[in-house]
Amino acid sequence: MESTKKNLYTADATAVGGRSGHVRSATGIVDLDMSVPEGLGGKKGATNPEELFAAGYASCFQQALLVIAQRAGDKLDPGTEVKCGVTLFQEGEGYGLSAVLDIDLKAFDRDKTIDMVRQAHKICPYSVGTRGNMEVELKVQGEAIPVAPEENAGVAEKGGVAA
Incomplete structure (x- = not known):
């Protein structure tokens, strides 16, 4: 089977x-x-490095949200914010990272926002790249949303986002 991977x-x-x-x-x-x-x-x-990673992840995740909104025929409010906190921690002799994404879409109700955030988490290259390798917590306006194990495992769906 031929690969569909295309370097962008x-x-x-x-x-x-x-x-x-x-x-x-x-x-x-x-x-x-x-x-x-x-x-x-x-x-x-x-x-x-953590500050640079946080800036990249926030930007990339917001692009994934723009794609999800466009696919649904919606537009994001220009004031939409994606905040990303990246934590460096030590565990035994090694070090690791974890991230918290806090999203405020401004114009959508909570249920729609949660749905869009989950969809963006499936296609964002940073989310795909960290999946199974580091803990990523999703929040909507400061409140954690549940993330099922399958949402943090596996590979990207078709239609990933270039960021």
Whole structure:
């Protein structure tokens, strides 16, 4: 059986110096000093991998919501917000990440918002990429919504979103 995988885009970046170094994308648009988070003894004025991951996930998830809305013939309110918190934790000798996505679609009722969030979670590349590898909690306007195990397992449905 032939694969239907079609590469759409590749982003390239280089890191030098680890968490206290520098990152630069091949395009030069990302060109940032890195630091351990300030609360863990790092310096002010620098970002960290968790902050970059949170920004990417929030943006990508919002794009997935736009696709879901468009498929349903809806439009998202321009004030729609996706907040993403990424937590770095230590467990034994290793380290890990977890994420919380908090979505406020503004214009839809809670049930419709929950449905759209679940659909977006199925197609968002970040959700697909982290599925089964890290805990991702979904919230709607600050309130956790239940996520069934099958919603956090497996591979993307057809029609994934490029972000």
